[in-house]
Amino acid sequence: MAHPFDALTAEHMRAGGSWKWSTPGESHGRGLIGAFVAEMDYPVAPAVADAVRWSADASAFGYLPDGWVDDMAVACSAFWGERFGWAPDPAWVRPVPDVLTAFTATVRHFTRPGSAILLPTPAYMPFLTVPGMLDRELLQVPMGRASGRPVLDLEAIDRGFADGAGLLVLTSPHNPTGRVFDADELAAVAEVVERHGARVFSDEIHAPLTFGDARHRPYATISDAAAGHTVTATSASKAWNLPGLKCGQVILSNAADAEHWTATGYLAEHGTATPGVLATTAAYRDGRAWLDEVLAYLDGNRALLAAADLPGIAVTVPDGTYLAWLDARGLGLDEPPSAFFTREAGVVMTDGAACGDAGRGGMRLNLAMSRPVLTDALARLRSAIRGM
Secondary structure (H helix, E strand, O other), X not given: OOOHHHHOOHHHHHHHOOHHHOOOOOEOOEOOEEOOOOOOOOOOOHHHHHHHHHHHHOOOOOOOOHHHHHHHHHHHHHHHHHHHOOOOOHHHEEEEOOHHXXXXXXXXXXXXXXXXXXXXXXOOOHHHHHHHHOOOOEEEEEXXXXXXXXXXXXXXXXXXXXXXXXXXXXXOOOOOOOOOOOHHXXXXXXXXXXXXXXXXXXXXXXXXXXXXXOOOOOHHXXXXXXXXXXEEEEEOOOOOOOHHHOOEEEEEOOHHHHHHHHHHOHHHHHOOOHHHHHHXXXXXXXXXXXXXXXXXXXXXXXXXXXXXXXXXXXEEOOOEOOEEEEEOHHHOOOOOHHHHHHHHHOEEOEEXXXXXXXXXXXXXXXXXXXXXXXXXXXXXXXXXXXXX
16 A cells, blocks of 8 residues: 555655755756755654644743743653663753754863864764864764774774864764664773763764664663763654754763753753744654654665665665665766766765765765655666766
């Protein structure tokens, strides 16, 4: 039977007005397919839609009251406890507009002034640019490969800390490669960080989006040491498709950090949107069945990608997130691959160079679209390759 998501055509998405689809464009007479921005094309969970409607009907657009923050924190803690085996103290779950706000606050308030920031690459694009805006040096740490999958280079991370870096940015599950790190690898990271007295900013915004045997492990739960040096950031925005509602969460994992956040975190919290908090609470509390349905649909899209015939492209099918990594260096292009495929296939992907030096020659493909549209996108990529 056809899934309701299958009816979400490219024309329907272009009419919706999101950034991902707002540039109709033409490529050999075909409209562009938006596959770059990390958001899903699927309608939100009924519980989320009800919460947003209620906020409008109740004119709940005023400044955010403590009671609704508390409700969100309890719902977030309960969801994380059920899904990941860690139910953080709700008092240590604080609102922020988004993960980048949490990152900025972490750099400013939890790291040594002037210390450099380590970033495994390829990486989520803003993590490469925000440190410079904060007058911090960014040290890119290219990821390695083992058993055909991207892995963290622990020796390079160790050298970076030895050279004076004070913070490691860990994105788990990893954006853009879709890697879900296992407990042993995270424990090895924690040992390196602790040995240097450094900190970790753990971006776990994609935590609920894992497939098969892959299971997200919150970094702060790896050890007491990890809990003591970590600031975790997350949001319902990726798993429930709410990025425009501007609500994320900072999760503290030790009393000293919680006390410090109370003293310094006001401005970071202040821009959180009241409707976003209400929608997030509904997502964590009542949106689990919808999430499971979406995961099953995304898993079908993963299978479609895994079976795709894309000569010259090494495809990394994600263990988590809805973002796949396509290594196009085998095509021998003399231009960025995303530019080639935008022009020749009409499929707009994130160019790997935007994800750091280690990403050059690659592309990030968003799988969170209807299966017929993804089928069309993959066929276009294949046709463009064959036409070279």
